[in-house]
Amino acid sequence: MIWIIAALLLFILQIAFVIFFEYQRPSKAIVWLIVLHLIPVIGFLLYVFVAKEYMCFPALSQKESSQWNRIKADLIERCRQRVLNNTHEETVCHDDQLHALLSGFSAAPITACNETTVFSEGESAFEAMLSSIAASEHHIHVEFYIIRDDRLGTRFEQLLIRKAQEGLHVRLLFDGIGSRRLGKAYLKKLRNAGVEAGCFFPLLPSFMNKRLNYRNHRKIVVVDGKSGYFGGLNIGDEYLGKDPKFGYWRDTHFSIKGDAVIWLQDAFLTDWHRVTGEIITDPLYYPIQECRGKELVQVVKSGPDEPILELIFSLIVRAKKRIWIETPYFILEPGVLLALKTAALSGVDVRVIIPGVPDKNLVYTATLSYVQELLRAGVRFYSYQKGFIHAKVIISDDLAFSGSANMDIRSFCSQFEINALFYDGTVVDRLMQDFYRDRGDSKEILQSKFENQSGFQKLTSVFARLLSPLF
Known part of the structure; x- marks a missing residue:
């Protein structure tokens, strides 16, 4: 009986620890609480060694x-x-x-x-x-x-x-x-x-x-x-x-x-x-x-101490004509997800090209869950068929943003990235031409793709989506 009470207290302390450090990021906190319930001790160790808040480098003299x-x-x-x-x-x-x-x-x-x-x-x-x-x-x-x-x-x-x-x-x-x-x-x-x-x-x-x-x-x-x-x-x-x-x-x-x-x-x-x-x-x-x-x-230049989330969000919400995105990974923070939905519902031409062949199956399953949700808002998606698309490009009207950052939460907040914002029409036009060509080498993803999913596929999609803030 004492061991059961001790284990319960330990579990409660683990939950309290995660909530204390993640209360400002509710979506991430919920995911880690799920992990704690599935694998109580191992999940907590993973959190401590993998997910703790970024510790800055020592200050310069x-x-x-x-x-x-x-x-x-x-x-x-x-x-x-x-x-x-x-x-x-x-x-x-x-x-x-x-x-x-x-x-x-x-x-x-x-x-x-x-x-x-x-x-x-x-x-x-x-x-x-x-x-x-x-x-x-x-x-x-x-x-x-x-x-x-x-x-x-x-x-x-x-x-x-x-x-x-x-x-x-x-x-x-x-x-x-x-x-x-x-x-x-x-x-x-x-x-x-x-x-x-x-x-x-x-x-x-x-x-x-x-x-x-x-x-x-x-x-x-x-x-x-x-x-x-x-x-x-x-x-x-x-x-x-x-x-x-x-x-x-x-x-x-x-x-x-x-x-x-x-x-x-x-x-x-x-x-x-x-x-x-x-x-x-x-x-x-x-x-x-x-x-x-x-x-x-x-x-x-961005990183965990200089996130680019605000910039990406601004490029989406300021667009009046087009938002065209090419990315190998498409895992969205809730604000960016809402911004894309709102843009599409407002009549902005929102199109996204993602790989047709995944390199990470669980991440790709989570990606498709975002695709299914955004299709209902009018966003158009294409799966690249010629090979693997690793390009990372956002075109917002007459601006383009490209570099090493993917369209995912890790690039938004956790990884050190280097991108550039291009204001010149020549460069933006070239990136638009590449997008047109890639769209021609892609197959449009329609809502019908998700209508006949098996129960297992739906369950896998839910599980992948729940874990997506950790990707």
Whole structure:
């Protein structure tokens, strides 16, 4: 009898613990309470080590903070002057409220004088990256969520080794979970050649420090501080379409030159400091950019301490003509779900392209539950048939938002991401053309798909939807 009472008290304490820490996020609290009921002790341990609120990195010293803030203030002022000198203020954004949000959202300002190239698949993007690295003269910064020790990974490895041996500063960052299969031999060859390599949240320390749920999902390459690459591609042969399960790999990646590169550099060097403790302040890493283009671009760095949920929500609610979305994962926070419903019911053209072949079955089942609900509101969905679609794009009227962030709760709130907001009609038109082409390679999902589901399928859908806030 005493053991039963003790177990009951322990269970009540576990429930109280979760409610105390999650009361501001009711949907997440409910999911964890369900998990506690299903697997009482194991569920609580999972919560403690996986779901605890993000703990920020240690604060900079006063001297370090002063250096960092001075550099950023100078860079922000440099970019602001370029915008004033090369554009008219009213051309930046036609929506005053959205402009105010975007101007204050990120430490990275709207930048001018940019020239962007859009890549719709891996081969051309990787060749461009490798060519830029080969031509580098001072430094190379590479950061990816996933790095594979395969043919493509070996090409990057050998080139980085060669450039390090030539005397360049070569720095590499990778995520501890995304690159968990990256062997020690791969890294040893890089380090022996002079490449500085760091792991963002290594697996075991992340588990012990309760940071396992917070991953660095960024994909960044910066060469000499003058050219940058970012988007959805990681380093691995599957991103070249060589995985037999998925075949053709459809992605969106960007090459950029201009003032926006400053803020890709800032994102990398911030992460470098988080991993190594080193603050890099040499002006050579922030060179004056050539004013080669006329595009306005705003780099948006986000993470658990800088969520992008408000920005995504604003892009949806301010749209008057269209909201077009491409995403491999579609798991929505309640506010975003309501915003999409309201937009569709208000006559906005809301369309979403998702994969036809899932890579994570439970996540895909949850995705389809959101699809079924939004179909009833008038949102149109398409399942991509040509291969696997990994592109992450939101087009809101005449603006486009794209980068590493998926349309899911993890990207909204828990992962370190790098995206950009594109104001230029040329880039937005190109992304719209890609959307049209992808829609042609897709099959529209109709409400009839869900009318003849079996009882088991419905039960699985309910279970996946309940767990979706944890995905």
